[in-house]
Amino acid sequence: xxxxxxxxxxxxxxxxxxxxxALGELVAERSGVLxxxxxxxxxxxxxxAFAATDATGSPYIGIxxxxxxxxLFSLLFGFLTLTLxxxxxxxxxxxxxLGLGVSGQIGEAYVGxxxxxxxxxxxxxxxxxxxxxxLLFKQxxxxxxxxxxxxGVNWYLFKSRSGLKIRAIGDNxxxxxxxxxxxxxxxxxxxxxxxxxxxxxxxxxxxxxxxQWVENMTAGRGWIALALVVFASWRPWRVLAGGYLFGxxxxxxxxxxxxxxxxxxxxxxxxxYAATVVVLVLISHNRRMxxxxxxxxxxxxxxxxx
Amino acid sequence: xxxxxxxxxxxxxxxxxxxxxxxxxxxxxxGGIMFALLGKDPMSALYSFFVEPLLDVWSLHEIAxxxxxxxxxxxxxxxxxxxxxxxIGAEGQFIMGAIAGAIVPVVFHDWHSPLVLPLMLIFGxxxxxxxxxxxxFLKANxxxxxxxxxxxxxxxxxxxxxxxxxxPWRSPEAYNFPITRDFAPEAVLPEIxxxxxxNLGFVFAIVAALLVWFMMRYTLKGFEITVLGQSERxxxxxxxxxxxxxxFSMLLSxxxxxxxxxxxxxxxxxxxxxxxxxxxxxxAIIVAFLGRLNPIGVIIAGLVLALTYVGGExxxxxxxxxxxxxxxxxxxxLFFVLSCDTLIRYKIRLVxxxxxxxxxxxxxx
Numbered sequence: 248x249x250x251x252x253x254x255x256x257x258x259x260x261x262x263x264x265x266x267x268x269a270l271g272e273l274v275a276e277r278s279g280v281l282x283x284x285x286x287x288x289x290x291x292x293x294x295x296a297f298a299a300t301d302a303t304g305s306p307y308i309g310i311x312x313x314x315x316x317x318x319l320f321s322l323l324f325g326f327l328t329l330t331l332x333x334x335x336x337x338x339x340x341x342x343x344x345l346g347l348g349v350s351g352q353i354g355e356a357y358v359g360x361x362x363x364x365x366x367x368x369x370x371x372x373x374x375x376x377x378x379x380x381x382l383l384f385k386q387x388x389x390x391x392x393x394x395x396x397x398x399g400v401n402w403y404l405f406k407s408r409s410g411l412k413i414r415a416i417g418d419n420x421x422x423x424x425x426x427x428x429x430x431x432x433x434x435x436x437x438x439x440x441x442x443x444x445x446x447x448x449x450x451x452x453x454x455x456x457x458x459q460w461v462e463n464m465t466a467g468r469g470w471i472a473l474a475l476v477v478f479a480s481w482r483p484w485r486v487l488a489g490g491y492l493f494g495x496x497x498x499x500x501x502x503x504x505x506x507x508x509x510x511x512x513x514x515x516x517x518x519x520y521a522a523t524v525v526v527l528v529l530i531s532h533n534r535r536m537x538x539x540x541x542x543x544x545x546x547x548x549x550x551x552x553x
Numbered sequence: 554x555x556x557x558x559x560x561x562x563x564x565x566x567x568x569x570x571x572x573x574x575x576x577x578x579x580x581x582x583x584g585g586i587m588f589a590l591l592g593k594d595p596m597s598a599l600y601s602f603f604v605e606p607l608l609d610v611w612s613l614h615e616i617a618x619x620x621x622x623x624x625x626x627x628x629x630x631x632x633x634x635x636x637x638x639x640x641i642g643a644e645g646q647f648i649m650g651a652i653a654g655a656i657v658p659v660v661f662h663d664w665h666s667p668l669v670l671p672l673m674l675i676f677g678x679x680x681x682x683x684x685x686x687x688x689x690f691l692k693a694n695x696x697x698x699x700x701x702x703x704x705x706x707x708x709x710x711x712x713x714x715x716x717x718x719x720x721p722w723r724s725p726e727a728y729n730f731p732i733t734r735d736f737a738p739e740a741v742l743p744e745i746x747x748x749x750x751x752n753l754g755f756v757f758a759i760v761a762a763l764l765v766w767f768m769m770r771y772t773l774k775g776f777e778i779t780v781l782g783q784s785e786r787x788x789x790x791x792x793x794x795x796x797x798x799x800x801f802s803m804l805l806s807x808x809x810x811x812x813x814x815x816x817x818x819x820x821x822x823x824x825x826x827x828x829x830x831x832x833x834x835x836x837a838i839i840v841a842f843l844g845r846l847n848p849i850g851v852i853i854a855g856l857v858l859a860l861t862y863v864g865g866e867x868x869x870x871x872x873x874x875x876x877x878x879x880x881x882x883x884x885x886x887l888f889f890v891l892s893c894d895t896l897i898r899y900k901i902r903l904v905x906x907x908x909x910x911x912x913x914x915x916x917x918x
Contacts, residue, residue: 283700327888330556331895336639336700338891340838345884351877467708474701513716520705524691527702532695550558550899 254498255382260456262494263393264289264448268472269479269486270396271444276476277404278437279417279544283339284324286469287346288442292317292449294350297362297460306365306454310389310447313454317446318439320346325438329431332548347463357460364458365389365451389451394487396444401483413437417542420549430549445469467520474523478530480540489526496522558899568896573843573850575896576889577857583885584878593872601871602864602878612867614749616859618821622647622813622833624758624855627840628765628848629806635769635846636782636802642688642703643810644834645710646681650811651818652714653680655825658740659722659733669739673815681811682804684710689803693796699803707834715827722825733825742820754816759852761809766848778802810834831862832880839887858883 268285275282282288295316300309324342327333365387374384404410416423416430424430452464471493479485500515531537581603585595606612626643633640654677657669687706691697715731724734742752769775781788781798788795818829840858844850865879895901 323888327892330558331892331901332558332899333891333895337634337838337842337887340641340835341884341887341891344835344839344880344887348877348880348882348884352875352881355875355877467705470701470704474705477698477701511716511720513712513719517709517712520708524697524702524705528691528695528697531697534696537696550560 252378252381254502257501258491258494258498259382259386259390260494261497262491263390264451264456264468265472265475265493266397266487266490267389267393267448267451268445268469269475269490270393270400270483271441271448272472273476273479273481273483273486274400274404274413274444275434275437275441276545277417277481277542278413278434279420279542279547279549280328280434280438280441281335281339281546282321282324282328282342282438282441283336283473284321284342284346284469285339285441285445285472286465286467287343288317288320288445289346289449289452289469289472290350290463290465291320291346292446293453293464294354294357294449294460295446296450297357297453298353300363300454301357301360304363306363307388309363309454310365310450313446313450314443315446317449318443321438321442321445322435324442325435328548329434329438332550335546335548343469351462354460354462358462360459362453362458362460365454387455389447389455392447397483397487404483409433414542417544420544420547424549424551430551434549445472448472471519471523474527478526480530480536481542493519493522555904557902557904558895559902560899561897564897568893569845572893572896573845573854573890576843576886576893579889579893580882580886583889584882587878587881588874591874593874598868598872598874602868602882603860606860606863606867610748612863614746614751615863616856617751617755618859619862620855620859621752621754621758621820622817622830623837623840623858624852625754625761625813625816626806626810626834626837627844627851627855628758628762629809630837630841631844631846631848631851632765632769632778633802633806634782634841636778636798637785638692638799638802639700640685640688640703640803640806641700641838642685642706642834643806643837644830644832645703645707646684646807646810647814647817647830647834648707648710648714649684650677650681650807650814651825651829652717652814653677653683653811654815655722655733655736655818658736658819659825662734662737665737665739667739669737670742670819673740673819674812677811677815678808679811681814682808685803685807685810686800689800689807692803693799699799714825714829718825718827724824731827736819736823740819741823742816750821752816752820754813754820757812757816758855761812762848762852769848774801810837836862836883839883839890842887843890858886861886 268289272285292313296309296313299312300306324338327338328335367385367387370384374380412428413433416433420430453460475486475489478489497519500518503515504512585599588595588598630643654673656676657673688699688703691702692699718733719731722733724732742754744750744752777793780791781793781795785795818825822829836858840851840854844854861879861882865876868874869876
């Protein structure tokens with residue numbers, strides 16, 4: 248295996264959780280809900296995936312537990328912001344704070360324990376293609392899901408009828424409601440999907456990226472995923488591209504640390520966060536483009552009149 | 554069954570006062586359930602978490618010490634959130650304030666003068682304000698979301714602090730421990746009471762809260778903050794500039810967070826080390842909301858959240874539960890505060906089916 252191959256493999260592993268979490272958030276935001284709790288849902292997914300894997304010995308059950316954990320946690324957000332119309336920004340923050348606390352509490356028993364890594368699935372024939380075969384067709388299940396989901400969500404949002412409804416709700420919930428679309432119901436489902444994706448992203452962290460439980464192991468990836476959605480101007484394929492770009496940045500800093508360029512490691516570790524800010528600035532400084540791309544009802548509360 | 558909301562004609566004054574207390578009660582009940590799940594006796598656990606710290610002079614001082622940064626930051630954040638500027642990077646501004654303020658006692662440690670402490674405090678405020686100026690500039694001039702930029706800057710500040718205490722500022726006498734030299738006595742915030750460790754930082758917190766309360770209640774600036782926060786459009790008609798408000802609220806909250814940072818390291822830690830805050834900048838978000846974004850409320854809320862820190866440490870010792878319960882309590886509290894706030898603006902009705910809803914409505918009319 249060549250060095251380029253090895254580096255690209257690590258980039259893929261670093262990018263997958265970002266892509267997944269951002270994709271879920273993208274769907275929620277397309278429906279007009281701004282869920283800042285991605286970090287919290289992700290860390291819940293990570294700890295529950297690890298715990299379930301440890302209990303059953305099967306990382307696949309771990310994946311399911313991670314998805315369920317993220318989804319259940321997002322329901323809490325949905326109940327507050329959709330049913331009780333609480334402030335979405337504040338509730339998202341609450342979700343993150345609570346998630347970090349609860350996961351730390353659950354994960355207490357698993358600190359320092361070595362986990363089970365999700366096995367790779369080799370796809371016959373395709374995996375024998377030189378270079379790309381190893382990169383794309385000898386991967387774990389979560390990677391395959393992430394690619395399929397990007398394609399699926401893109402098709403769903405832009406080619407299906409109910410995807411159109413989601414976008415309609417996100418752009419103008421009052422009109423959508425007047426047309427008889429169930430605004431609250433659809434938003435619940437979108438939030439739930441976002442939570443499931445964040446949970447899956449968390450499962451990837453504790454089953455693939457570093458197969459163990461470390462407190463606060465998401466390390467801001469949930470927030471980077473939120474930035475990715477803006478970066479991608481709410482389009483699934485751009486989430487994929489952006490996720491890999493950010494994955495590359497975070498991996499390059501690890502390699503730079505290994506090379507020992509004489510730059511303090513802390514400065515290199517800060518690189519992904521600084522890159523996020525820079526990218527955000529580049530994307531959003533054009534006010535008109537931002538206005539065109541942002542779902543118009545994003546973050547606004549909705550109470551159906553009757 | 555479903556839940557329906559009906560908008561009240563005017564916000565309920567009763568619930569506005571009651572909702573933080575309802576939220577507290579709900580948090581305590583849920584916390585009791587959590588302790589039971591952890592296999593502890595809920596009553597005695599809750600007692601040592603919430604009551605015992607109040608019965609002991611030493612822990613009362615600890616509460617005051619932890620409340621000081623929470624109140625200082627929370628007051629600044631309440632202004633930010635009222636004006637609809639979502640600074641969630643106070644933790645980073647706290648750290649940068651601490652570093653800026655520590656320039657005096659660390660770099661110029663040979664200089665002994667009564668001016669040291671005032672200079673440190675001013676540097677701390679400038680450091681925090683400058684760090685908050687980054688997301689302010691990005692939002693005001695480049696239209697960048699302040700939530701994400703201010704939060705990313707927290708991670709960068711934490712790494713910067715880590716570098717500075719391991720690198721250039723590491724004490725030559727510390728045997729490779731990542732700490733700076735101890736602050737000289739004149740660089741330490743004095744204690745204010747004979748009975749314990751509470752320092753001047755607590756006074757700063759109360760004074761800041763009262764000043765901001767006065768500003769919000771009696772000055773045009775306070776009115777401007779409220780108007781722009783509720784409707785930017787209405788504010789523009791009144792001639793208020795939302796751009797200037799971004800700068801004002803971010804710099805104010807940054808300066809207060811910076812003051813909290815330097816007060817904490819000067820009064821409590823007496824040096825810089827890789828970790829100087831148990832998440833005060835994030836907990837202060839809860840403080841701001843529990844205090845209903847009102848500076849006086851923030852004082853009370855800051856004391857309550859400080860109690861959760863001290864109570865968390867207490868149960869850690871007496872019941873050997875992990876200190877993570879503190880974070881869980883804090884998260885739960887914010888959840889319940891936010892859900893109880895719904896009661897202020899809406900009536901909540903449980904509807905069991907379409908038919909009973911009609912009957913219930915008919916009965917109400």
